[in-house]
Amino acid sequence: MSVPKFASPSPPSFHTVLKSRINDYFKTQGLRSTGNIRLYSKAFFLVTGFIALYIHLVFFTPPAAWAIFECLLLSLFTSAIGFNIMHDGAHGSFSSKQWVNNLAASSLNFLGANTFMWKMKHNVIHHAYTNIDGIDDDLDAKPFLRLCETQKHYKVHKFQHLYFWFIYSLLYLFWIFYSDYQKYFTRRIGDIPLKKMSTKDHFIFWGFKILHLVLFVVLPIIFVGVGPWAIGFTVYALFAGFVLSIVFQLAHTVEHTHFPQPNSHTNKIEDEWAIHQLKTTANFATNNRLACWFMGGLNFQVEHHLFPKISHIHYPKINKIIKSTCQEFNVTYIEYKRVIDAVASHIAHLKQLSDPSYTH
Template sequence: MTSKSVSGSVVFPPRGDFFNTLKARVDAYFHEHRVEPTGNWKLYAKTLLGYGLIFAGYISLVWFVDSLWAALLAGFALAQGYIIVAFNVMHDGAHGSYSKRRWVNWLAGATMDFIGSSQMLWKQKHNQLHHTYPNIDGKDDDITIGPLMRLSPNQKWYPWHRLQALYAPVLYAMLTMYLGLFSDFHKIVTNKIGNTSLQPKAGWELPWFFTHKLAYFGYTLVLPSFFHPFWQVLLAFVCVHAVFGLVLSLVFQLAHTVEGTDFPLPAEGSNRMPDEWAVHQMNTTADFAPRNKLATFYMGGLNFQVEHHLFHRISHVHYPALSSIVRKTCEEFAVRYLCFPSVRAAVAAHFRLLHSLGRRPAYASPV
């Protein structure tokens, strides 16, 4: 089977009554409750928690651990700090929803630079390409892992995909290391994200990219090597990022690559998608564990992925309240609203999809 990915522009039909009605109701919610759509004290408290775990874990690892168990505990705390900050601080900041102030949003988004990747690249890869074109192969870089995995029925099948549900966690654990050590540099050198050219960069952005990369490698690998054998430093680096990458990958996969979501393409010979943008978001996105407050706290509201995709400039702290508005409006307009009751159910749906996509399609040619 050959790939059916999209390489050119994609056009959605004009906005219809569904999203106009939904947006009006969401705007009315904020007006009636007299709250700002950006972050609040809950988000700021999570910011302190996340950074507290990062600094406590890092300082302990470099200067205070004296046993394997202490190192494991400190490394776990560091990884959890990275996760909480990435889901809650970086994600809202990069979307411009952390604060009303633009410079605060930039600082919050720059957490991506602090933990090894690039806010500049993330904004185009995630904010623009993924949020505009979820599950459209060739436009959404989040479902493109090359020949190693098949995350869409429109992608080429290879024999090893039969086992992808088994080896996927290993690849997921490598995500943040892959971004920080290879993928970001590859995008800069090729000036592309998938099939899409990078946007023109401001004069300071490229120097900043290399400066924060050097700073990251300095505090994660170079500085600790003055106090510990390099092999121990490297092992801690890999273990922390394995936990970080696995959790990050899995949570984002549960939003789109699960049973029940669609992987639409433009009509053949056309660049026009079948559904308007908002309906496309509903058909390609899923919520999960909506009543699990711990999951919502930990994942930065990304279990309310439907609400996030429809209103990504609204902070995640408001998504639980907005979900009832979205669900009611979907019922009125007969628009599908996919929601799994628990994290476990969503994980199971993801791995069932991996297993299904790993089967050889009836029309696939030998590789």
């Protein structure tokens, strides 16, 4: 599938007006669009907590029940570092200094994945072509899950709304031990070629993969033994995988989001890019302070997709500007009040797609 183009609306377009208003907000408020002390203090807490938990588990191993609890807690810290530090850093919104953004983004390398692959898959492909089957790699969970109606239906999908919990739990293991390597050796993400990796990129890929194996496999086995390590690492990886998966899925694969396909003759999407983002993206639990803190604004997914270069700490403020502009242009803004509402909608979406005849 070739990369499609988006419609070019007559000026002033929705996106042009929206960008102007957001720029005016930061100018009049005298604010930078990147992170501030609130974000940096949260980052310090998350990194410190992660390191402390790791050291306690590996070098001062607690009793079994307490160790399992700490493995679950380590999963939450891992997810939160990904949501709050890595994600903003990879988008260049963590700091106004690029080296700080690079450092924040590199937290992903320490956690076993690879920043180069993530930026290509997420920043370049997913953000540009959200929910376009055949291009957006986030929709590719075949043959285990059918996430949109254009995907092939298998008999097992009849039960996908029941077993998806387990599939999502495998994400972290699949990511760090398989999919990064698949992308590296095939030089592709789906059908999209990877950009050329520099010598530094290759060194970082292999250096951090080896470091992660030493830190999360070799050292724990040496200090706690194969059995306890296998149990602890499995608990840690499965819970982290589920948390990471469900947060990203709630933003795009729910009942009210769209999965547009380009015109077969012109290879164009009918909407301009910004309208496409609003049709394919949903917010949830934006009034839940704990959810906002933990998920690093990923529950403000509409704001993030429209302005990925703006740090998530500003999303609650620009949310009001975006909503009012959507009303003015008669553009639907998709939002679920609670996490449980978004989860219920995601399950309903999977159940709808369990029927091979379903169309949106």
